[in-house]
Amino acid sequence: MKPATAAKKLGVYLDATPEEFRDGMVSRDELDALQADPPEWLRELRRDGPHPRPVVADRLGVSISGLARAGITEPLTTAQITALKEEQPEWLHRERGIRAEAQREQARLKAERSGPSAR
Known part of the structure; x- marks a missing residue:
């Protein structure tokens, strides 16, 4: 490969x-x-690190799109990720909320889809 x-x-x-x-x-x-x-x-x-965007997003608890919205397009090191976690900028708090809401919605849809077919 x-x-x-x-x-x-x-x-x-x-x-x-x-x-x-x-x-x-x-x-x-x-x-x-x-x-x-x-x-x-x-x-x-x-x-x-430096870590690729999927790893950075996962470690910060946000989506890759959330990183882009925050203007983070370059790979970050573990030290930079830790600093962002400690700093807790507004965008990080907001993007974590967006990701959590998206995950709740995915879980709701999954449960909704599996409900009628489980009968």
Whole structure:
């Protein structure tokens, strides 16, 4: 698979990976090996970042769209994410509320759909 696909599956920012990872192809066996016994560079990226937007959004408890609305388009490090959590800017509070409401609505719709068919 392409390095971008492998990086996405590993949950890391492609541009922060070593050059040999970015320049080559990654087999499924190699991906499995990286997941089972991550090398130091992978452990460090997962711990400290920079993190791709899906990871940043998840760690902040917001959607990827919420990050975009807040003007966050670049990858963030763990330290930057922690600082945002401590700072609690208005946009973060608002976007967490939006995400929570969306999740409640999804749960309601799922329950509504499964209700009549459960009979």
